[in-house]
Amino acid sequence: MDSSIPSETAESTQSTGDEAFQLLSDETRLAVLQVLWESHDPANETPMRFAELRQRIGVEDPGRLNYHLNKLTGYFVRRTEDGYELRDSGKRIVRMLLSGTAIDDPEIEPVAVDISCWYCGGKPEWSYRDGWRYLECTDCDARCVDTFSPGVISKNEFPPSGLRNRTPNEINEADRIWGTHRRASVIDGVCPECASDMPVTAVDICDDHHPDWNEYQFCEGCRSLFWMLVSHVCEGCKYRWRMPTLFYPSRQPAVTAFYYEHGIEFDLATYEQRALLLDFEEELLSEDPLRIGISIPLKDEALRVTYDERMEVVDVNRRGRIH
Template sequence: MSSLDPSNIERSDPATANEAFKLLSDETRLEVLCTLWEVHDPAEEVPVRFAELRERVNVDDPGRLNYHLNKLGDTFVRRTEDGYVLMDAGKRIVRMVLSGTAIDDPEIEPVAVDISCWYCGGQPEWSYREGWRYLECTNCDARCVESFPPGVISKTEFPPSGLRGRTPIEINEADRIWGAHRRASVMDSVCPECAGEMPITSVDTCADHQPDWDEYQYCENCGSIFWMLVTHVCERCKYRWRMPTLFYPSRHPAVVAFFYDHGIEFDLATYEQRMHLLGFEEELLSEDPLRIRISIRLEDEMLGLTFDERMEVVDMNRGG
């Protein structure tokens, strides 16, 4: 199978994108998209006839509705012999509206959740504001990165639509699953936002790493409590994701088997399991070529994995 040459793939024209936004700036056109979505059946695509669409959208002038349908045609709505259906681009627009991103701004006050702070073991509280899920410890002022307020042990993006119909505990669980899949996608170099190529752009190691582990405070030299950080940037939409190297061994079969042999089902299935990551030992073997060794110790046994600049395992050993 031959591979595609990226240079031959047509890039999005900014003028085309601007035209698309102009098309959607009209309230009636958005109502048409949402109406077609309401009657859309994922299992069976049934076109909506003009008369029914006019009644649902509540447009008195048929010429006016026809004008807006023509504007949406070939981009968001397809006309068939039996009526009108949403094209994939139209479905994506409605899904974005339904997700509430950049539209809704809900807030959920802090509520205690049945997990432990992976820094001090204290009681965290879950809250939601400005499109972000916060997990804050009520017992310590841990600050793993400079951009986090004191006490925030975890902060992730989560769409407002995920809040609907769920209790805070259920939202917290959904967020954990949502975040785990997005993180896995990033580690596989696929952008969780647009599915574009998302390669590693840098693996940064702090030359003078001095975090305050007694108070769980970040190193002032690099702004993180973690010594080594990996950055991925999407080549398509420029979405950026940064995370510790410690996450990369978590999905390797040898690591899962190593924990399982010691009676631990390790898959980061719970927030408590993240405390295992803090016990991983890192060593910079060489800078050129980059080689990073991450060792995991359980009881009287040790598993060591060596990673290259793409955070792929190039060597592994297990012993006492």
């Protein structure tokens, strides 16, 4: 089949998406979502009667409100015998707006946080701007990719709602937990944005990888500190995530058990253990079929996890470490 011709499913998805965007372009429909959300009690979900909804919104013409409700029903609103309530899709729309993603643009100047730089051990500062959280080391100019400014050791999307009523250290911890779960979801092939399938779409391996590990500066060829990078793209919402292959062993129980046997409660989610990634050893075992080995050395042993082109584990091997 010609891949340039949209499939029936793709056309249907596009059509549904167009209709959903059009629904949200009307102020009355947005008001319906807002009022139903404000009356929503998760512990006691009670639909709202038509008359009360009309009064709360301030629409005098019942026919006009009924017209807009009919448009929303099936997408974001559910009609029951007792009245109207939000569908889960409607709740997600309101939550997105409440998260501040679409309405706020806060900025927080750099402030010290209680963690160490995983490259040099120095002290990073936390800041927030344009919807992104930044960690910048004050002691080194580490630059793992060319899209990061010198000294930026980590950069992550984080909704403004996560800033409310938290100190910088509390925000940083919340961001760590939030980001860790999202990364785990991507590794497991489920989009953290819409829950659609999010398969591996590319494994990029630099042919002549020469980063400056002494200064933690990216390779001029691939513009990354890391030799192998994996891309996932969601089949539903087109959300893209790219990360080093070195993150993938963190999802393997054998790796957690290996560390535990050596007296380490392994949790790559913590910033303090992020430096463990730098000890992992990558091998390109074969190109066709693609096989990537990632070895975790500890004392006199090493655990090697082998992945295929979809970054699925095909082998786990434990052996004495080769010196």
